[in-house]
Amino acid sequence: MQQFRAFWEPHRIVMAVIFAAIVVWCAMTLRWDWLPDYAPLALEGLWRTIWILVVTIVLGFLLAVPLGLAQAIGPWYLALPAKAFCTVIRGTPLLLQIWLLYYGLGSLFPQYPWIRSSELWPYLRQAWPYAVLALTLSYAGYEGEVMRGAFAGVKRGQLEAAKAFGMPRFTMFRRIWLPQAIRSVLPTLGGETILQLKATPLVATITVIDIYAVSSRVRSDTFIVYEPLLLLAVVYMILAGVITLLFSRFENRGQRRAS
Numbered sequence: 001m002q003q004f005r006a007f008w009e010p011h012r013i014v015m016a017v018i019f020a021a022i023v024v025w026c027a028m029t030l031r032w033d034w035l036p037d038y039a040p041l042a043l044e045g046l047w048r049t050i051w052i053l054v055v056t057i058v059l060g061f062l063l064a065v066p067l068g069l070a071q072a073i074g075p076w077y078l079a080l081p082a083k084a085f086c087t088v089i090r091g092t093p094l095l096l097q098i099w100l101l102y103y104g105l106g107s108l109f110p111q112y113p114w115i116r117s118s119e120l121w122p123y124l125r126q127a128w129p130y131a132v133l134a135l136t137l138s139y140a141g142y143e144g145e146v147m148r149g150a151f152a153g154v155k156r157g158q159l160e161a162a163k164a165f166g167m168p169r170f171t172m173f174r175r176i177w178l179p180q181a182i183r184s185v186l187p188t189l190g191g192e193t194i195l196q197l198k199a200t201p202l203v204a205t206i207t208v209i210d211i212y213a214v215s216s217r218v219r220s221d222t223f224i225v226y227e228p229l230l231l232l233a234v235v236y237m238i239l240a241g242v243i244t245l246l247f248s249r250f251e252n253r254g255q256r257r258a259s
Contacts, residue, residue, distance in 0.1 A: 030227050038218050045214035046235065048128075049200050052210065053239075056132055057193055060139030065178070067140060068147025082144065089141025095202050097138060102130040102206040131203035139196055146188050150181035183251075190247030194240050211235055 035042075070082040089097070109115045109124050123129055154177055162172040182189075201212035215228040 026230060030230070031224055032227060034218060034222050034224060034227075035231075038214065041209075041217070042211065042214045045209055045211040048208070049197075049210040049212075050239070052128070052132060052135065052200055052203065052208075053193075053197055056135035056139055057196055059132075059136045060196075061143055061189075063136065063140035064143035064147050067144030068149075068151050068181075071144070071148040072151035086141045086144045086148075089138055090145065094134065094138050094199055095205065098131060098134040098202055098206060101134050102127060106130055127206045127208045128203070131206060131208050135196065135199065135203070138199070139192070142192055143189065146185050146192070147181060150185045151177065153184060154180050186247055186251045190244060193243050193247070197236065197239055197243065 067082045067086060070078040071086075074082065106124070106127075109121075115121060115124065158176055158180075159172060162176055167175075200210055203210055204213035204216065212232060215232040218228040219225055
């Protein structure tokens with residue numbers, strides 16, 4: 001009930017009216033006759049953007065956990081490579097990383113006959129595996145540093161108490177250390193996920209047809225500039241809003257469990 005009342009606050013009503021007026025103006029004055037012809041391709045590009053985002057953040061986070069743990073408590077021979085990996089990823093542009101993997105690593109595979117005759121070759125000759133790999137490593141590099149701080153920020157008293165009760169290390173990590181570390185960085189993870197969404201258009205530079213590539217194709221085919229870009233902005237805003245809503249629910253659920 002309180003959320004419903006908060007929605008009807010005056011400033012939100014004014015913003016909703018302004019947004020509705022802009023939508024009506026765009027619908028009545030701009031050209032949208034191209035939309036039915038490109039709708040199937042746009043849906044395909046939207047789906048590719050979504051699954052690339054989901055796959056890379058899941059794989060990247062799974063890689064970020066050991067990277068953060070190695071830097072937080074690992075011996076030097078694990079902490080040093082993890083730190084170096086995060087430093088290199090965070091210190092170089094994502095576009096450069098994508099190009100190095102696609103034009104560098106991807107150009108080496110055709111030179112080996114045993115790779116070209118393997119079952120992996122139909123995938124390695126395409127662009128999307130290199131895009132997924134680059135975005136996964138990028139997300140892992142940034143979140144590895146975030147998880148390092150999260151693991152270091154968990155209160156040691158809880159871990160010592162778990163040890164005193166004879167709890168195995170893996171059980172302690174799974175039930176105490178990891179959940180509290182994730183709970184403390186959920187807002188940061190949400191922001192990084194939105195940044196990952198904004199980074200997905202870079203895959204269009206290596207011929208992956210995502211929603212941004214579809215917009216570029218519309219502009220090149222029809223010479224209509226503003227309408228595809230406006231629609232593209234709306235799509236990214238909706239996806240960012242969904243991500244924000246999901247992480248807000250995760251945060252609220254975590255707070256309820258903590259209390």
